[in-house]
Amino acid sequence: MIDHRIPTIQPTEQAPHRAIRSFIRREGRLTVAQTRAINELFPPMALAGMGTALDLSAVFGRTAPLTLEIGFGNGESLLTMAAAAPEQDFIGIEVHRPGVGHLLLGIERLGLTNIRIVADDAVPFLQQRLNPHSLDRLLLYFPDPWHKSRHHKRRIVQTEFADLVADRLKPRGLWHLATDWAPYAEHMRAVLDAHPAFKPEHRDIGEAARPNWRPETKFERRGIRLNHAVFDLLYRRTAR
Numbered sequence: 001m002i003d004h005r006i007p008t009i010q011p012t013e014q015a016p017h018r019a020i021r022s023f024i025r026r027e028g029r030l031t032v033a034q035t036r037a038i039n040e041l042f043p044p045m046a047l048a049g050m051g052t053a054l055d056l057s058a059v060f061g062r063t064a065p066l067t068l069e070i071g072f073g074n075g076e077s078l079l080t081m082a083a084a085a086p087e088q089d090f091i092g093i094e095v096h097r098p099g100v101g102h103l104l105l106g107i108e109r110l111g112l113t114n115i116r117i118v119a120d121d122a123v124p125f126l127q128q129r130l131n132p133h134s135l136d137r138l139l140l141y142f143p144d145p146w147h148k149s150r151h152h153k154r155r156i157v158q159t160e161f162a163d164l165v166a167d168r169l170k171p172r173g174l175w176h177l178a179t180d181w182a183p184y185a186e187h188m189r190a191v192l193d194a195h196p197a198f199k200p201e202h203r204d205i206g207e208a209a210r211p212n213w214r215p216e217t218k219f220e221r222r223g224i225r226l227n228h229a230v231f232d233l234l235y236r237r238t239a240r
Helices: 032-040 056-058 076-084 099-110 122-129 149-154 159-168 182-193 218-225
Strands: 066-070 089-093 113-120 137-143 169-179 199-200 231-237
Touching: 032 099, 066 076, 066 199, 076 089, 076 099, 076 113, 099 113, 137 159, 159 169, 159 182, 169 182, 182 199, 182 231
Parallel strands: 066 089, 066 137, 089 113, 137 169
Antiparallel strands: 169 231, 199 231
């Protein structure tokens, strides 16, 4: 008998020094199908947000190029990319349970085996669970722009975070960012253009520059309906 109670995905204890978080854990309503997916499908695909460094070859049962997506939303873009590249591995991070449930249902529907999921804060996961030079790509699509100036400190794209990403990316690895909020795009460019570990590969300021391998997202479609410009910023990790 299926347990239709709404389960809780327990977050791991936050790192003591992580005082400012770049997200708010908003709880949406889970469907019966999403509840079933979290109960039955999530445990074998789940990676804890904190702990010792992962043996990625053991996690996926092979050695393959690895992409990490932070904040996958409803998971549709991650599903599309993973289905199109079965020879690659993907880790998705999302704190909102309906999105996790939606992704799990898609994984089941498509029979994918190359995705693992973290339902916790991205920063401790990067700090603790990934070794240096673990990632081929890091994707950050439409993060919360924290519009008000007093909240800008909550934006995930800061120099300290860029330092961490630079350490976890392989030499020549790619950090792909997308936003439909022009002031946040300007902030991203200011942080990463000044960072010695990254070189921009996008054209001009990144407006209307979505590469054909990035699927359009739900947040992007909403931004387009609101007549927002969309910015795709691609930064290559410099070789050491």
